[in-house]
Amino acid sequence: MRRFRIIIPLLFCLTAVFGQQQKERVIRFHSDIQIDADGRIEVVEHIKLYAAGIDIKRGFARDLPLYRENKKGRRVRMDYKILSVRCNNVDTKYKTENENGNLAVYIGDEDVFLKAGEYDYIIRYQCYGHIGFFDDFDELYWNVTGTDWMFPIEKASAAITLPGNAVAGKTDYYTGRKGATGKNCSVENRGNVQMFTTTQRLAPYEGLSVVVTFPRDIVSRPPPPPKVETFWYNHRNSICGWTGVLICLFYFFNGITKMGKRPVKPIVIPTFKPPRDLSPAAVFYLTKRLYNSKAFTATLVEMAVKGALNIRCEKKNKFSKKKYSLINKSNTERLRPEEKKIHTAIFDQSETVEVSRENNAKFYLVDTECKESIEKQWNIEDFFHENHVRIFLGGILLFTVFGLYLFLTGATDEILYALAVSIPFIGVAFFYFLKRGFEIRPGWKTISVCIFIALIAMMMLTEDNTEVHLPSMAFFTLMPLFYMWYGKRIRMFTPDGAQLDAELKGFKMYMKIAEEHRLNLLTPPERTPELFEKLLPYAIALGVSNDWCKKFNDVLKQFNYHPEWYNDVDDFSSLDFTSTFAALGSSFNSSITISSGSSSSGSSDWSSGSDGGGSSGGGGGGGGGRGW
Secondary structure (H helix, E strand, O other): OOHHHHHHHHHHHHHHHHHHHHHOEEEEEEEEEEEEEEEEEEEEEEEEEEEEEOOOOOOOEEEEEOEEEEEEEEOEEEOOEEEEEEEEOOEEEEEEEEEOEEEEEEOOOHHHHEEEHEEEEEEEEEOOOOOOEOOOOEEEEOOOOOOOEOOOOOEEEEEOOOOOOOOOOOOOOOOOOOOOEOOOOEEEEEEEEEEEEEEEOOOOOOOOEEEEEEOOOOOOOOOEEEHHHHHHHHHHHHHHHHHHHHHHHHHHHHHHHHOOOOOOOOOOOOOOOOOOHHHHHHHHHHOOOOHHHHHHHHHHHHHHHHHOOOEEEOOOOOOOOOEEEEEEEOOOOOOOOOHHHHHHHHHOOOOOEEHHHHHHHHHHHHHHHHHHHHHHOHHHOOOOOOOOOHHHHHHHHHHHHHHHHHHHHOOHHHHHHHHHOHHHHHOOHHHHHHHOOOOOOOOOOHHHHHHHHHHHHHHHOOOOOOOOHHHHHHHHHHHHHHHHHHHHHHHOHOOOOHHHHHHHHHHHHHHHHHHHHHOOOOOOOOEEEEEEHHHHHHHHHHHHHHHHHHHHHHHHOOOOOOOOOEEOOOOOHHHHHHHHHHHHHHHHHHHHHHOOOOOOOOOOOOOOOOOOOOOOOOOEEEEEEOOO
């Protein structure tokens, strides 16, 4: 038993050691960084790792960031020159690719798989532009390992060599994940060499960043940029934003001016019959300025009321959906010319036609014929200027300005966050642009929803301490609103269209008004089942069938009304008509849709990392590593 007490702990220890040995990891990461007097930096990275064939199969990929964000939030392109790559003191194959903003250095042969074991890699490269120039000193703020390593790093170190006999000033260091300010590191001053060494293991996605300051003018400073370039650099957001605003507003107001004044809206007076003897489909078309299956449904109901056909509703059981059929009654004397054509097309082969997918081609052709007939009789441009082309070109201009703004301002994180907050407004404008104002009526409800979503996004970003460029957010938010206002403003009635619109509104007002207010009307017609049937198709076209049926409910009960043109498996109720015609319209729409669907001063570009102002993952260099 005593032996077991000794052997078992030993086995646990051996297992732990063996498991640790087999785990893929970076055993040591050391970086020699040489600063030259011309500002160039030569880096030699010694990376010893253990490969077990899990992630590290052929070798590993070292990712070097191609962009560094300056203190003004602009992403600056950084270039690297790979000088050599060695593995176990032998030159090895490698290739470079630009991936996700990084220069990915793939080390190894894609046709050769590594055996499990330790490997020593040496990567030597040069880069330029990472020195920070300040009023009283110069500085190298360098992310040694990077915070994107998928493996733990058991030990990390860096030796920074200054030019000539330069003496280092302040030094600092940071460890941990990106943005952390850990101090698990030590520094040793060796004259013109500063040696940094971590004091504990770095977990995956933790890194080491170091800072060394030295007297100014040891490294040649770049010449100061021209005043024009400086002015542009400091004010490009405002210049681009206001230029874009002025261009768009000039186009918008110029278009509105060319359209002239809007006609005076006539007074809306309730009327008791369809204006100008319009058909239900024409009423729908001229009211909505579009044609869809609801216009077709209203037309079929009118044909049924006139005795040309019957609408039959049936269902197999109480859980199944209702199915509709059209039955020919051949009484076509009262039909309009276009309605006669529809009647002939529907019943060309059978006296009973089911509204189903099997007959989708038939209903699609009939619906198309009805639409073409209405469009020939009534030209929308005689009543309403849609101005689709102007709305479309205005959208092209708006989104082009947005694209140029992002390109010229460098699309910093703050601007991209502003864009993200403004997405609801841009999305509505984009939908408006795609439809060219057609079928879209963006109002205060839509804008309120957009504001609510934008506020939630703003609060979420604020909780993450994310900075949003407010002028850009105002730009991305207000310009879509101007665009939609412009699109709505240039869509206007002609004088005759304004008169017809008032007449249609008066007719709708009569059909929608509640019975208790009917005495306010001047000599309204008597309510009878005949009047109910006659104007029912128009109520469907105007979207007030529910109000119309409620108005006549007591009258129809009094006359024990059962329409001859409609047969239902359930007991008749005028209040059910609204859902009935909605279901009928949905059936037609399904059929039609299926068929159609086939078809150098003291100012530096970089923020200082000294005096505790930096963090892990800050400065130049960095990146990460992964197996491949």
